Amino acid sequence: IVFNGDFVPFGYFVFLIGSFLMGTAAAMLQVVINPYIAAYPLPGTSAVQRMNFTCAVNSFGTTIAPLFxxxxxxxxxxxxxxxxxxxxxxxxxxxxxxxxxxxxxxxxALPDIEGTRTATNSNTPASSGEKAKSVWSFRNLKYGVITIFFYVGTEVSIGNNINLHAMELAAGGAALSPALLATIYWGGFLIGRMVSASMKNVKPRPMLITVTLGAIALMTAAMLTENLWLLAAVGLFHSVMWSCVFTLAVDGLGEYTSRASGVFMMGVFGGAVFPVLQGMLADWIGSWQFTWIIALVCEFVLLWYGIRGYRK
Incomplete structure (x- = not known):
């Protein structure tokens, strides 16, 4: 196949289709698992704690993959x-x-959790005959979707583009290993989620505010000093953001929880937007250093959600 005068192998399009199918499958998996874990009444645990534990298992793969x-x-x-x-x-x-x-x-055979889904044969809530609400009418969910759009944007921007920034610095003589930086970044997710999963009495809102402030401080220092080891360490703060935002976004939704989970997953599209925007900015200014301002803006959106956006 010829595109703009260049030959593009057919296998490339097979790869694109495969990537699309994998992304779709992962999204469907998250839609099913997230509300189930958040709503499951496991004694002695909180929703954000259960979410962090399951996310930690997911982080194990992303940690070992680059070095493997x-x-x-x-x-x-x-x-x-x-x-x-x-x-x-x-x-x-x-x-x-x-x-x-x-x-x-x-x-x-997983047990069904009552009160998390609307009636399957109608548009009305299962528990009453009242008119069904739109999931977009829930303020905390609406702004939660917007926030997760920015969160996945900054998460994937660092996970993907830190390698390109490292190669730019390595070309100038810096001793950096892109694979090791990626492992440290995703390894921070694993450590942060395992630690937070052991904390029983922590609420999602103060946790979100705390880790966002930490990420802002670390990312600012990394950008100004162009120290990619500091940037990789941001993964430790990013580790619990997904769980916190999801828990706050579906809080109080009751039988709309399952439907809201599907809406919530729309926000992961930010992971396809912000890395590209950052790459375009890097091409324009000729360096990666100050392109991290895009990821930094995303962090401030997360901070806003923890301060005001979470309100019902």
Whole structure:
């Protein structure tokens, strides 16, 4: 296929379709899991605590992936020398993992949680005959969707673009490992979520305000000093933001919780917007250093939600 005079391999479009399907599947999975975990009445735990624990399991994969790919799968092989044949076995193994997971979850009998869904055969709430509300009428959810748009934007911007910034500095002689920086960043998610999962009496709102202030301070220092190790450490503060925002966004929604979860997931689109905007800014000014102001603006949106946006 020829595009603007350049040849684009057909396999590239297969990759795009596969990426789209993976993203869609992940979104559907989150829509199902998030409200279930938040509403499940597990004694002695809070909703944000349960959310952080399940998110910690997810963070385990994102932590080991960068080093696994660069240090084990393609150890000592330059990126431009990787061939399709080297990807065959890893992709087959990942496919087998997906099949095993699918067969396992199909046999699980998870109890239904009452009061989290509207009636399936009508547009009215299950508990009464009153006219159904729009999920957008809930202020905390509406602003929660907007906030998660900015949160995923700053989360993915750092996770993706810190590597490009590191390569820019490495070209100038700095001793930086892009894979190690990514591992530290995503590893901060794992550590932060595991620690917060052990904290029983912490409320989501003060937790969100605290970690956002920490992220703002650390990101500002990292940008001004161009210290990417400080930027990677922001992952520790980002770790609990998703759980806090989701918990606050669905608080008090009752039987609208499941429907609200689907609406909430629309906000993850920010992860497809802000990294690109940052890359365009980097091309325009010729450096990555001050492009992190975009991610910093996202942090202030999170701070606003913790101070005022969460209100019902």
């Amino acid at each position: 790919v660069t240090g084990i799968m393609f150890a000592g092989v330059p990126l431009d020398s990787v061939t399709a044949s080297q990807l065959t076995l890893p992709f087959i193994l990942m496919t087998l993992c997906i099949v095993v997971t699918t067969m396992t979850t199909r046999r699980l």
